[in-house]
Amino acid sequence: EIVLTQSPDFQSVTPKEKVTITCRASQSIGSSLHWYQQKPDQSPKLLIKYASQSISGVPSRFSGSGSGTDFTLTINSLEAEDAATYYCHQSSSLQGTFGQGTKLEIK
Amino acid sequence: EVQLVQSGAEVKKPGESLRISCKGSGYSFTSYWISWVRQMPGKGLEWMGRIDPSDSYTNYSPSFQGHVTISADKSISTAYLQWSSLKASDTAMYYCARPLGTMIANDAFDIWGQGTMVTVSS
Numbered sequence: 001e002i003v004l005t006q007s008p009d010f011q012s013v014t015p016k017e018k019v020t021i022t023c024r025a026s027q028s029i030g031s032s033l034h035w036y037q038q039k040p041d042q043s044p045k046l047l048i049k050y051a052s053q054s055i056s057g058v059p060s061r062f063s064g065s066g067s068g069t070d071f072t073l074t075i076n077s078l079e080a081e082d083a084a085t086y087y088c089h090q091s092s093s094l095q096g097t098f099g100q101g102t103k104l105e106i107k
Numbered sequence: 108e109v110q111l112v113q114s115g116a117e118v119k120k121p122g123e124s125l126r127i128s129c130k131g132s133g134y135s136f137t138s139y140w141i142s143w144v145r146q147m148p149g150k151g152l153e154w155m156g157r158i159d160p161s162d163s164y165t166n167y168s169p170s171f172q173g174h175v176t177i178s179a180d181k182s183i184s185t186a187y188l189q190w191s192s193l194k195a196s197d198t199a200m201y202y203c204a205r206p207l208g209t210m211i212a213n214d215a216f217d218i219w220g221q222g223t224m225v226t227v228s229s
Contacts, residue, residue, distance in 0.1 A: 001169070034215035036152075043202055043219035044152065050215070087152055091206075091213040095168050096142070096154040 002026055004088050006099035014107045019075040021102045023088035028068045032092035035064055035073045038101075039084045047086075048073065080106050109133040111141075111203050111220035118226045119193050126189035127223045129203030136184035137161040138209040142216065143177060143188045147199045155201075157212060158186055166212065193227045200224050 003026040013019055023033065031051040036044040046055050048064035051071055061076040075082055083106045088099040114128040129141060142157040156167035160179040167177070179186045186203060200222045206214035 032213070036216075038152075043222055044204075044216070045219075046207075046215055046217045049207065049217075055217070085151075089152070089154075089215070091215060094166055094213060096213065098144075098152040098154065101151040 001095060002029060002090055002093050002097050004090055004097055004099035006086075006088060006102050008102060009100065010103045010105070012105040012107055013078055015078055015080055017078050019078055019082075019104065021073045021075075021086055023066075023071040023073070023099050025069045025071075025090060025092075029090045029092035031067050032090055033064075033066065033071045034089045034091065035062075036087045036089060037082075037084045038087065044087065075104075078104075078106070082106065109205075109218055111205060111218055113201075113203060113220040113223045116224040116226070118228070120229055121192075121194055121227055123193050123227075124189070124191050125193055125225065126187050127201060127225065129186045129188075129220050131184045131186070131205065134205075135209075137181050139205050140210075140212050141179065141186040142204045142206070143175075143186075144202045144204055144216075145171075145199045146202065146222075152202075155188070159210075159212070160184075160186060193225075195227050195229075197225060198227050 033051045035048040038044040052064045085101045085103045140157045143155040145153045155171045158165045158177045203220040204216035205218040207217045
C-alpha cells in the first residue's frame with residue numbers, strides 16, 4: 001500500500017497569508033496525486049488533479065506542484081472561506097490512498 | 108446535473124445487517140466506476156473499494172476486504188455498500204464518489220455523494 005504523509009497536520013494562518021501543504025508518497029507515484037478540500041459537514045471537493053492541473057470553478061489562488069514522491073498544495077492570499085481540512089489522494093496504484101489531512105484554521 | 112444521491116442516516120445495533128445506497132443521475136451510470144470512502148468521526152478519508160457498474164467487477168482495499176460488500180444495480184443506476192454483521196467500529200460517515208474519467212478505475216474523484224452517517228450502538 002502506498003502511504004501518503006502530509007505536513008503539517010494543523011496550521012493556524014492569517015488572511016492574505018501564503019500557505020503551503022506538502023504530501024510525501026512512500027514510493028514514486030508519477031503525477032497521480034490529487035488534492036481535496038473538506039469543510040465541516042460537507043463532502044470533499046476536488047481542488048487539483050494530477051499534481052498541478054486546475055479544476056474548473058476552483059479559485060486560481062489554489063495551485064499544485066510536484067511529481068514522483070513530493071507534492072505541494074499552495075494557497076496564495078488565503079481567504080477566510082479557505083478554513084478547511086485538505087487531503088491528498090493518490091490514484092497510481094489500484095488501491096487508492098489518502099493522506100491523513102491538514103487542518104487549516106484562520107486566525 | 109451530474110450527482111450522486113445517497114440514502115439517509117442509519118442507526119443500528121451491533122450484529123445487525125445494513126445496506127446503504129448511492130444513486131447516480133445526469134450521466135451514463137455504467138460508464139464510470141463508483142468508489143466508497145469511509146470517514147470515521149473526527150478522522151480522515153479511507154478508500155474502501157470500487158465497482159464497475161457495467162459488469163459489477165469490484166476491487167477492495169485489503170483493510171475492508173471481507174468486511175463489506177460492494178454491489179450495483181445498473182437498471183436503477185444505484186451502487187450499494189453492505190454489511191452482514193455491523194460492529195461499533197463501523198460507526199462512520201460513508202461517501203460514494205465518481206472518478207473524472209470514463210471507464211478509469213484509478214482517477215481523481217470529482218463527484219461525491221452527500222454522505223451517509225452510520226451509527227452502530229447497543
